Amino acid sequence: MFLSIALCVVTFSGCYDNSEIEDLAYVMAIGIDEADSNSFNLTFQTAVPKSITGVGGGGGESTVVSSFKTDNFLTGIKKANEYLSRNINLSHTKIIVVSENIAKKGVAAFLSGLQQNMEIRPNVNIIVASEGAKKYIESIQPKLTSNPSKYYDLLFKTYQTDFLVPSTQLEDYLYRAKNYGAQPVAIYTEIDKAIDESKPSSGEGDEKSDGESKKSGDSEKKNMSIKGLAVFKMDKMVGKLGPEEATLFALLTGSNNNVKIEVTDPLDKRFKVLGNVIKEKASSNKVKIKDGKPKININLKLNIDVQAVQSDNNYDEPDKAAKLKIAYEDYLNKGIKSLLQKVTYKFKSDIFGYGEFAKQNFKTIDQWENVKWPEIFPQSQYDCKLDLKITRQG
Amino acid sequence: MKNRIQFGSWEATALMVNLVFAHVMLIFPRDMVKFGGSASWMIPIIITLIALGYFATVLKLYKNIGSLDLIDISARIGGRTLKVIVGLMITVFLILTVSIFLGGFSQTLKIISLDKSPIEYVEALFFIGMIAAAYYGIEVVARINSFLVPVVIIGFILITIGVIPAFNINNLFPILGEGYASIAKGSISMLSAFASFIILFLMVPFFKKKYLKRVGFSYIIVSGLLLVWATLSFILVFPYEVAVDKKIPIYQMARHIEFGNYVQRIESIFVFICSICVLLFLCVVFTFVIYVFTKTFDLKKSRPLILPMAIIVFSLALLSKRTNIELLSNNSLTLIWLTGMILPLLLIIIGAAKKVGLKDKGDIKNRQKH
Numbered sequence: 001m002f003l004s005i006a007l008c009v010v011t012f013s014g015c016y017d018n019s020e021i022e023d024l025a026y027v028m029a030i031g032i033d034e035a036d037s038n039s040f041n042l043t044f045q046t047a048v049p050k051s052i053t054g055v056g057g058g059g060g061e062s063t064v065v066s067s068f069k070t071d072n073f074l075t076g077i078k079k080a081n082e083y084l085s086r087n088i089n090l091s092h093t094k095i096i097v098v099s100e101n102i103a104k105k106g107v108a109a110f111l112s113g114l115q116q117n118m119e120i121r122p123n124v125n126i127i128v129a130s131e132g133a134k135k136y137i138e139s140i141q142p143k144l145t146s147n148p149s150k151y152y153d154l155l156f157k158t159y160q161t162d163f164l165v166p167s168t169q170l171e172d173y174l175y176r177a178k179n180y181g182a183q184p185v186a187i188y189t190e191i192d193k194a195i196d197e198s199k200p201s202s203g204e205g206d207e208k209s210d211g212e213s214k215k216s217g218d219s220e221k222k223n224m225s226i227k228g229l230a231v232f233k234m235d236k237m238v239g240k241l242g243p244e245e246a247t248l249f250a251l252l253t254g255s256n257n258n259v260k261i262e263v264t265d266p267l268d269k270r271f272k273v274l275g276n277v278i279k280e281k282a283s284s285n286k287v288k289i290k291d292g293k294p295k296i297n298i299n300l301k302l303n304i305d306v307q308a309v310q311s312d313n314n315y316d317e318p319d320k321a322a323k324l325k326i327a328y329e330d331y332l333n334k335g336i337k338s339l340l341q342k343v344t345y346k347f348k349s350d351i352f353g354y355g356e357f358a359k360q361n362f363k364t365i366d367q368w369e370n371v372k373w374p375e376i377f378p379q380s381q382y383d384c385k386l387d388l389k390i391t392r393q394g
Numbered sequence: 395m396k397n398r399i400q401f402g403s404w405e406a407t408a409l410m411v412n413l414v415f416a417h418v419m420l421i422f423p424r425d426m427v428k429f430g431g432s433a434s435w436m437i438p439i440i441i442t443l444i445a446l447g448y449f450a451t452v453l454k455l456y457k458n459i460g461s462l463d464l465i466d467i468s469a470r471i472g473g474r475t476l477k478v479i480v481g482l483m484i485t486v487f488l489i490l491t492v493s494i495f496l497g498g499f500s501q502t503l504k505i506i507s508l509d510k511s512p513i514e515y516v517e518a519l520f521f522i523g524m525i526a527a528a529y530y531g532i533e534v535v536a537r538i539n540s541f542l543v544p545v546v547i548i549g550f551i552l553i554t555i556g557v558i559p560a561f562n563i564n565n566l567f568p569i570l571g572e573g574y575a576s577i578a579k580g581s582i583s584m585l586s587a588f589a590s591f592i593i594l595f596l597m598v599p600f601f602k603k604k605y606l607k608r609v610g611f612s613y614i615i616v617s618g619l620l621l622v623w624a625t626l627s628f629i630l631v632f633p634y635e636v637a638v639d640k641k642i643p644i645y646q647m648a649r650h651i652e653f654g655n656y657v658q659r660i661e662s663i664f665v666f667i668c669s670i671c672v673l674l675f676l677c678v679v680f681t682f683v684i685y686v687f688t689k690t691f692d693l694k695k696s697r698p699l700i701l702p703m704a705i706i707v708f709s710l711a712l713l714s715k716r717t718n719i720e721l722l723s724n725n726s727l728t729l730i731w732l733t734g735m736i737l738p739l740l741l742i743i744i745g746a747a748k749k750v751g752l753k754d755k756g757d758i759k760n761r762q763k764h
Contacts (some may be wrong), residue, residue: 017507017508017509017510017511118505118506121649122649122650123650123652171636174636175633175635175636178635179633179635181564181633353564356562356564356567357564359432359564359567359568360564360567360568360569362567362568363568363569363570364568364570364571364572364573365431365432365568365571365572365573365634366572366573367568368568
C-alpha cells in the first residue's frame with residue numbers, strides 16, 4: 001500500500017507539466033548577428049516534426065528559419081513564441097552560431113544568458129560564421145536526411161571535421177572564456193568555393209525560382225563549410241586556425257587522438273601519402289615556471305598507420321618506411337612549431353590549456369591566481385619531442 | 395512506551411545511509427567545492443573520519459546505557475521535565491529538517507522538471523507520501539528503505555560511472571585548493587551531513603543494542619564512501635570555477651552522459667532516483683517526528699497527530715521556499731544541523747556517567763533476591 005502510494009507520488013508528479021510535441025517548437029540552431037547599436041538579430045532554425053516523420057504527406061522543408069531583431073535573448077524567445085504560436089524549446093538545440101563581427105566584440109554575455117536555461121545541453125557546439133549567422137544557418141539545409149537533429153550529429157562526426165574538439169562546446173567554451181587556465185576556441189566556417197553541389201536543372205524548383213538573385217542566393221547557401229577553428233582570448237575572437245592547424249591542435253590537446261594527416265610522398269613529390277595518426281596514451285605535457293616564464297615540455301608519442309599511397313612505392317620496405325617516417329617528422333615538427341608560435345606569440349591565447357597543467361606547480365588556488373597565467377603565457381618556451389612509429393604499411 | 399516493533403541491522407543501515415545520501419542528491423558536492431575548491435574531495439574524507447571517531451566514543455559510553463533511546467535517557471537523567479524538554483527539542487529539530495528538505499527538494503524538482511507546476515502541487519505529492527509513511531509506522535518505512543535504497547545507490551553509481559570519460563585529473567589541482575583553513579572550516583560546517591546520528595540513537599530500541607556497533611559503523615563507512623565518491627566525481631567532471639555554480643550537482647553530471655546515439659539524456663533517471671531518495675528521507679524523518687512527540691508525552695495513539703504535524707511541515711516548507719533553496723546550505727544554519735550530533739553526545743555522556751542503563755539490571759537482580 002505504502003509502496004504504491006510512493007510510486008504514485010514519483011510517477012504522477014509530471015502530469016501537471018506534460019506537453020505534447022505539437023505544442024513545442026524545437027530549435028535546432030540559434031544564430032546571433034549584429035544589428036543596430038544595442039540590438040542584435042536572433043535567428044532560430046526550428047524543426048518541422050510533420051516533415052521529419054512524413055506524417056500527413058510530409059515532403060516539405062524539415063526546418064523553418066526565422067529571425068527576430070531584439071535587444072536581449074529572452075525578448076527574442078518571446079517574439080519567436082508569438083510568431084510561431086508554439087513554446088520555444090531548446091532541449092534539442094545542436095549549434096549556436098555567432099557572426100564573426102560579434103565574436104570579435106565578445107559573446108560571453110549572450111552565451112551566459114543561454115546557459116542559465118536548464119533545457120539547453122552542455123554539448124551544444126559554438127560556431128563562428130564569417131558571413132553571418134543567419135546566412136550560415138540558411139546554408140545548412142539537411143542533406144541526405146529529413147531529420148535535422150541527425151544531420152547535425154553526423155556533421156560533427158564526418159572526416160572533414162576530424163579536428164573537432166570538445167572545447168568548442170558551450171559549457172567548456174564558457175569555462176574557458178571566464179577563467180585563466182585555458183582559452184576558448186570555436187568552430188569557424190566560411191564560404192568554400194571548392195564545393196559545387198548540383199541539383200537536377202529541370203523541375204519544380206526552377207519553375208518556382210524568382211530569377212537571378214534567388215539563384216545566386218542558393219549558390220551561396222551551398223558553399224558554406226567548416227574551415228577551421230576560431231581562436232578567442234577570454235570571450236573575444238583574436239584569430240583563426242586553418243584545417244591543418246586545427247588538426248594539429250586536436251592532436252596536441254588530446255581532444256582527438258585519431259586524425260588523418262597527408263604528407264608529400266618522400267620518394268615521388270607529385271603524390272601524397274595518407275596516414276591515420278594515433279596519439280598514444282603515454283604522451284604527456286609538463287609545465288614548469290622558472291623565473292616567471294613557463295617552460296612547456298611536450299612529449300608526443302604517435303603511431304602512423306599508412307592508409308593510402310598514390311605512387312607505386314612500397315612502404316613495407318624498411319628503407320622506404322624510414323624515409324616516410326622522416327617526412328612525417330618534418331611535417332609534424334614544422335606544423336607544430338608554427339602553430340605554437342602563432343598561438344603563443346601572435347594570438348597570446350592559451351587555447352592548448354597548458355595553464356591547467358601549470359596548476360600542478362601550486363599548492364593553493366591563491367598561489368595559482370597570483371601567477372596571472374594569461375600575462376606570462378606569451379613568454380612560454382617550448383620543448384617538443386616527437387616519437388613516431390610507422391606501425392603498419394598500407 | 396515499550397517498543398514491540400523490530401527490524402534488523404540491514405534495514406537500519408539502509409535507512410541511515412539514505413538520510414546522508416539525500417544531501418548528496420541535492421547540494422552536498424557543490425558545498426564541498428565552495429569550501430575546498432579543487433581539494434573539495436578531502437572534506438568528506440575528514441568528516442567521515444570525525445564521524446567514525448564520534449561514533450567510537452559514543453559506542454564506548456553506550457555500554458552504560460543499554461538499549462535506551464535518547465528520550466529514555468533524558469527521562470532517566472532528569473525525569474519527566476527533561477524528557478519533555480529534550481523530546482520537544484528533537485521534535486523541533488526534525489520538523490525543521492523535514493520542512494527544509496521538503497521545500498528544497500520541491501524547488502529542485504521545479505527547476506529541473508516541473509517548471510509549470512505550482513510549488514504547492516509539487517510539495518503536496520510528497521506530503522501525501524509522508525502522511526502514508528507516518529500512518530504505517532517506522533517498521534514499514536525501514537523495510538521499504540531496505541530494498542529501495544540499494545536501487546537509488548546503484549542508480550547514482552551508474553550515473554557517476556557514465557561520466558568517467560569526462561573526468562579530467564587536472565581539475566584536482568592546485569592540490570590544497572582553497573587552503574588548510576578553508577578545508578578545516580568546511581569540515582566542521584559539513585559535518586551537518588551526519589546530523590542524522592540523532593535518528594540512529596532514537597532507533598536503538600528497534601534493532602537492539604547488540605547491533606548498534608554494526609549499524610553505526612556500516613552507516614558511517616557506506617555514507618562516507620558515497621560522499622567521497624560523489625564529491626570526487628563531481629570535481630573531476632567540473633573544474634572548481636564551474637562547479638561552484640552548479641545548483642544540482644548529480645543532475646548536472648547526468649547531463650554529461652552520452653554513449654553513441656542510444657544512451658543520452660540520462661538525467662531523467664536522476665529525477666526518478668532523486669525523487670525516491672528524498673521521498674524516503676522525508677518519510678523517515680516525519681515518521682520519527684510523530685514517534686518522538688508521541689513518546690515524549692506518553693500518548694497512547696499517534697495517528698491523530700499525523701495530519702496536524704504534516705500541515706505544520708507543509709506550511710514551514712512553503713515559508714522556506716519564499717527564502718530560497720540555499721537554506722539547505724546556509725552556514726548560519728550549521729549550528730542547528732549540528733544539534734543532530736551535539737545533543738545526543740551530551741545526553742549520552744551524562745547518561746553514561748549516571749549509568750542510566752544499568753538501573754534496569756540492578757532492579758531485576760533486586761527483584762530476583764526478594
